[in-house]
Amino acid sequence: MRRTRSRVVTAIAATLAVGLITSGCASERDDDGGGEGGDTFVFGAPGDPGSLDPALASDGETFRVTRQAFEALIEHEPGGSELVGGLAESWESNEAGTEWTFNLREGVTFHDGEKLTAEAVCANYDYWFNWTGTYQNKAISYYWQTVFGGFAKNESKDTAEPNYKGCAAQDELTAVISVNEASANLPGGFSLQALAIHSPKAIAEYKKESATGEGDALTYPKYSQEAGTVAGTGPFKIAEWDKGNQEVTLERFDDYWGEEKAGVEKLVFRTISEENARRQALEAGNIDGYDLVAPSDVEGLKDKGFQVPVRGVFNIFYLGMSQGANEALEKKEVRQAITHAIDRDNLVNTQLPEGGVVATQFMPDTVDGFSEGVATYDFSTDKAKDLLADAGESKLSVDFCYPTEVTRPYMPAPADMFELMKADLEKAGITVNPKPMKWAPDYLDATENGSCALHMLGWTGDFNDGYNFIGTWFSGFDAQWGFREDAVFDAVKAAESEPDVAQRVELYKKANEAIMEYVPGVPISSSPPSIAFSDKVNPPEVSPLTQENFAEVSFK
Template identity: 75%
Template structure:
């Protein structure tokens, strides 16, 4: 997180940080200088992963790491958003969309030597379905609940109804997954990292440990916080998580079923600020990094670095948790907040070229985007009048924002927060700032609905409108804290339309209902950039931020 300090202090801080990074990497540079072939690719992300088990995560920093080690039944084409075979070579569903049959790859091994087969697939799905206790918290099992609903026995009255029915190993090479009702989340959900396949032997160890919770704070099981137990089928295996140095190390899996990774070792390092990541690349201490500051793109390109920009496939928003503050239950207050924030200024000053003001909860690159939604243009005076009409002229709201992170949809969280804070205060709203570490504190708190206002975003997992609006508005969600049947019904009705053209029109109708109700404020969509050293042949960049680092090589 970039701290608001003087330019001189920022430069000193960055220089010290780069010096530390250089020390950590000195052995790698020495080996290369001696004439040895460089065998370690070091990539800098903006935040720490939260877990080595992707089933317990919902954030991109975790998935960037785990995606190299775990594979799902389906994947996306390299550099694109089209579904292709993963651990399943082919797949099909019955006409009702409730029975999914997967024809699995042969001769696939897990990192711990176990054999991949249909029984392994079912061991994973049944493991998730039978989670209990804290594992049923939406902050822990977010994606399972989003895609498959609840559990074999729901312990929380607010948990969704289970849609998962069963998994059957028809034979060693054929797994059949049944759900109770067709869903727009399938087959896309079968490609999620959170539903990637683990070794059955590892799962038995997982089941010996519990996640625990105390208030909003969640303690994740030990196996997910250190290398040694988790085991997938990917081109790399996780060998070490050095939390002190903010590094996760992976080694090439030589028994991988597909094309072997081109570089022997892979290291993901956390460098929280954009400036320090850039300086580390320029100093030769890392080989690539994500979320390049908009102002740095042309500088790096001019120096010969490769800085590809991903296509827009994300959304940044301000969430309003109505259950946390009763004032937010008033439509006039939510509208006042929307009119108070100058979104054009945020796009102009904080995002790279190609950034756009958002008018609804999906980018215009997703089918279902509507040009008929109700809009809320920047108007401070109108905001003040709406607050007065609502009897909330002296409104005070806690506003949470994350630290130690940069995300594709919010390049500089604190800077973006400060702009919005100033806008809200001009409209007469007292803002009470609450800064929280991104993972796991901020993510857990926002999932639990602990912040009146918060800033978050979403990068699409697969190309369907329900993956955006269904993520938030298919039913009651603690993050938003409201219960509005018109919104929920419109979103769910769209998800059940089987005709593709009809579904797109239904998504448009749902977007219009959402923005009429205004549960939160969509701010912007951004094309995030990623940078690589001059001696690197980079992977294909993905609009879903699903880069496969096994494609990386050194020139």
């Protein structure tokens, strides 16, 4: 769940009025029935999904929905980040980390009646590997390219060489996936929702359509935009996507392989983009839960009897610096000055929920590879002024972009956080030019292409490996930063290609130390986001990865 990887989603306007959400599902539920008594659970989501095919997505709101219908070879333990069996009961790799063997579960059925086999697994991986045309646009195939590089036939010189080598069905329930080189993205990458397994019958239908367009003007295939074709193995199947009412409806899959079937008959994700509207809808009884509770609302909801569990810390919020947008940022002294100028303690104490901490590097201390030996930059306006003077930039002026119409797990109040940082920078003598932008596509596009000198973003980890954090930004030149420093890239690459986990963790520590020596951006905070539920429901176990399994929900 990455700056919560939302680049491919086009956000719906955030000004949804409370009146539009107060009608609806309260009358559809049997609140006294509970369990499997024909009830409907309604969840208020901060944004719309972008696709019903998770392979085409990179954002948390899509995955929140599709995770209920699709399962990957490996999953995460409930409430934690430990890898456990998913569609594969067990897995192992060769010593070199280039051959991964998956022992699949027996008796697993897809929503369309197809059976899970090793050939079905290989059909998925080979399908992704052979994508062509618009599917090779990283906005669509972000996770495939992040984990496995390029394709069977790369169509752009900018696409990485493929690391995927092939998939073979050793027998009916044993799939072997091979890569050319060991990667820190594995085995964690096999747990990604974007690499969840689809029915081979559905894949045959997918091949009849295609994504189209170039750059950011993309059109997704029709099958991914309406229910009826996609088919996974999860405890729910996708029944309807009502875009007019911003709702996705899923129904319990009674042939689910697990011992426990879904605790409710229907699951509805309703988009309510404004956090106050989500809270009011819960208080009015029109939804049964919602995500990204404002820190200031937590105690009030608890006092009214609502359940407000807190996720573990597994994210990072940062101030990005795009050197290509302002050449002054190419000077390390300027980047250090900006880092000293930000009062991160104040941001944590005033803007984040209890449990938030100041970040010292680009991963939280819950991730293996966190280093206690990084360079630190304490808040000091005077130190910032001195560094700017030394760099000849005492009259520095910067554009500072910040997002509107959005809340994220690591960034509950973007405008308020911007104002605090703006005030800090101005105290150090920096002229700040505010650039508010709608989250999607404007803000995400601007930050991705590096047109904002300063910008606010964050990341929620996909799995517990340091490369999933620092490799996202510092595995090589990235337009978002415009940062070029071989000492950093080489340190990250050395860790990424080390097959021994213990040695890799030590290399991550060295990479973190290299990153913070050059301070390409300002890691600001890590925090535990809250999620709220009605007192009438038994909620799911909350996940630090924001990977809640709503099949665990039932009514009391």
